[in-house]
Amino acid sequence: MTFTTLFVIVDPIAGAMIFSSITEGMDDKKKRDMAKNTTIFGCGLLLFFAIAGGYILSFFRITTNSLSVAGGILLFMIAVDMMYAKRSREAYTEEEFEEEREYMYIVPLAIPLLTGPAAITSVILLMGMAESAYLKMTVLLAVIITFVVTWVLLRFSEPLNRILGITGSMVFRRMMGLFLAAIAVEFISNGIWNLYNSFILVP
DSSP: OHHHHHHHHHOHHHHHHHHHHHTTTOOHHHHHHHHHHHHHHHHHHHHHHHHHHHHHHHHTTOOHHHHHHHHHHHHHHHHHHHHTTOOOTTSOOHHHHTSOGGGTIIIIIIIIIISOHHHHHHHHHHHHHOOSHHHHHHHHHHHHHHHHHHHHHHHTHHHHHHHHHHHHHHHHHHHHHHHHHHHHHHHHHHHHHHHHHHHHHOO
16 A cells, blocks of 8 residues: 555656656756656655654644544545646646756656655655554655656656557546545545544543
């Protein structure tokens, strides 16, 4: 479930389509560098929140159950956008595309296209649900694998764009939206159930 959740939320296939558009006209070396920098920065950021996310929640006195409900609602909203082929509510803005291409691997490619609020929230929740060091390492490994796959898709974004085309891309995105909606419901239901139990157990 961990890898599936992260893969669906990061959505590297949609990212590859946008990457292909942004890097249009660049030479092959610049495209390779852009793909490498995007994945390294995005992966590093997500790993940071995976490791430090619990401490951030403690600092703001936010429980993982509350975050589970809030994050699930956010994921569900994004899933609905994906199923209806709308631009994500956390997606890039037109102004961000006007930034200098030299720094586009940071904004909008790494943030928020690949590592947006939904991905950050999800990785914190997944780490919070991991009850052992082994399971926590599994989450970190899933983040790394997700971005390795992302790098491959960005690197070969143009052939992928030609193979899938507009129709294939939209069908895939809607399927991923359905899976993401189911994952969101799991987050919300588990969060509400745990919150209910915590209130019941309060003396």
